[in-house]
Amino acid sequence: MGRVYNFSAGPAVLPEEVLKSAAEEMLDYNGTGMSVMEMSHRSKAFEEIIGTAEADLRELMNIPDNYKVLFLQGGASQQFAMIPMNLMKNRVADYIVTGQWAKKAASEAAKYGKVNKIASSEDKTFSYIPDCSDLPVSEDADYVYICENNTIYGTKFKELPNTKGKILVADVSSCFLSEPVDVTKYGIIYGGVQKNIGPAGMVIVIIREDLITEDVLPGTPTMLTYKTHADAKSLYNTPPAYGIYICGKVFKWLKAMGGLEAMKERNEKKAALLYDFLDQSRLFKGTVEKKDRSLMNVPFVTGDADLDARFVKEAKAAGLENLKGHRSVGGMRASIYNAMPYEGVEALVAFMKKFEEENL
Numbered sequence: 001m002g003r004v005y006n007f008s009a010g011p012a013v014l015p016e017e018v019l020k021s022a023a024e025e026m027l028d029y030n031g032t033g034m035s036v037m038e039m040s041h042r043s044k045a046f047e048e049i050i051g052t053a054e055a056d057l058r059e060l061m062n063i064p065d066n067y068k069v070l071f072l073q074g075g076a077s078q079q080f081a082m083i084p085m086n087l088m089k090n091r092v093a094d095y096i097v098t099g100q101w102a103k104k105a106a107s108e109a110a111k112y113g114k115v116n117k118i119a120s121s122e123d124k125t126f127s128y129i130p131d132c133s134d135l136p137v138s139e140d141a142d143y144v145y146i147c148e149n150n151t152i153y154g155t156k157f158k159e160l161p162n163t164k165g166k167i168l169v170a171d172v173s174s175c176f177l178s179e180p181v182d183v184t185k186y187g188i189i190y191g192g193v194q195k196n197i198g199p200a201g202m203v204i205v206i207i208r209e210d211l212i213t214e215d216v217l218p219g220t221p222t223m224l225t226y227k228t229h230a231d232a233k234s235l236y237n238t239p240p241a242y243g244i245y246i247c248g249k250v251f252k253w254l255k256a257m258g259g260l261e262a263m264k265e266r267n268e269k270k271a272a273l274l275y276d277f278l279d280q281s282r283l284f285k286g287t288v289e290k291k292d293r294s295l296m297n298v299p300f301v302t303g304d305a306d307l308d309a310r311f312v313k314e315a316k317a318a319g320l321e322n323l324k325g326h327r328s329v330g331g332m333r334a335s336i337y338n339a340m341p342y343e344g345v346e347a348l349v350a351f352m353k354k355f356e357e358e359n360l
């Protein structure tokens with residue numbers, strides 16, 4: 001039995017320590033005689049699991065007291081509707097469209113009000129982040145929306161947009177906990193956890209308290225109202241309990257690794273290894289503008305679709321899995337999230353060097 005280096009964009013690699021510890025506790029969690037999957041979400045044991053997970057996340061991200069942390073279901077995509085339903089008091093919102101996920105979020109919001117696309121990078125296949133220092137932010141916008149790290153295209157906002165005083169809402173699914181953030185700059189930070197934190201199907205929403213109101217759009221379901229979940233501390237109904245448990249283990253792992261400053265350093269080192277190779281390679285090249293490169297998702301191409309396909313196939317045979325790029329970009333994409341060890345990127349670069357020598 002051997003583990004591969006898994007470069008999947010999501011669901012994605014998790015820390016081996018976390019998987020091993022979950023395996024050890026599978027039949028008997030902490031003397032309860034049952035798995036976390038089998039226990040009541042109202043039990044003492046689970047109360048402690050969710051409480052500790054929240055406390056550790058607050059510590060890692062330095063989340064101020066006037067923000068709530070919600071552990072919800074429906075993945076990141078459910079937030080595409082939940083955000084406008086809860087925040088669109090004027091029925092107007094500004095969206096910065098830097099990829100498919102932001103685009104999907106914008107079209108969902110358009111079901112509930114007027115959506116202004118105040119910036120986009122679609123003209124160049126989303127290969128860059130537009131200048132967001134002086135955007136035509138709408139006077140009556142309820143919020144400005146971004147997708148902070150574009151999983152498919154491999155770009156990241158290195159600076160947050162100037163929202164001119166409007167609430168900033170950010171989808172951080174694929175850069176969650178990859179580096180320190182200043183939570184106070186956002187109204188909502190949210191992300192599906194299957195990219196960088198835990199099992200699919202769950203989303204973490206960090207939301208400023210004043211945005212949690214009963215004044216939601218008419219017809220908003222109880223389950224899609226932030227207040228429902230904030231009032232019930234994410235236990236309004238049965239939460240994604242096992243997912244929360246695994247996320248909690250990943251938070252502990254991150255703390256043991258030295259927290260988000262240390263993760264940033266580690267992630268920069270890993271990404272530099274791959275980007276430096278791409279920049280001098282005669283066969284492979286990166287597909288996005290250097291200044292906007294993501295630390296998490298690294299797309300690259302050879303320029304020859306058949307050669308790309310062969311690379312993906314041979315890499316898989318060598319234990320380097322899920323390197324095929326998204327169908328809208330083609331080529332390859334290496335997702336090198338928090339849990340990807342440096343050795344995994346070293347193995348990838350060594351394989352790319354060998355492939356380059358054999359195919360030039």
Ligand SMILES: *Cc1c(COP(=O)(O)O)cnc(C)c1O
Pocket residue numbers: 010074075076077078101147149150151171172173174192193195201202
């Ligand atoms: C994967 C992803 C999503 C969708 O997540 P689901 O949990 O499948 O809904 C949304 N936004 C970004 C940035 C993603 O990477």
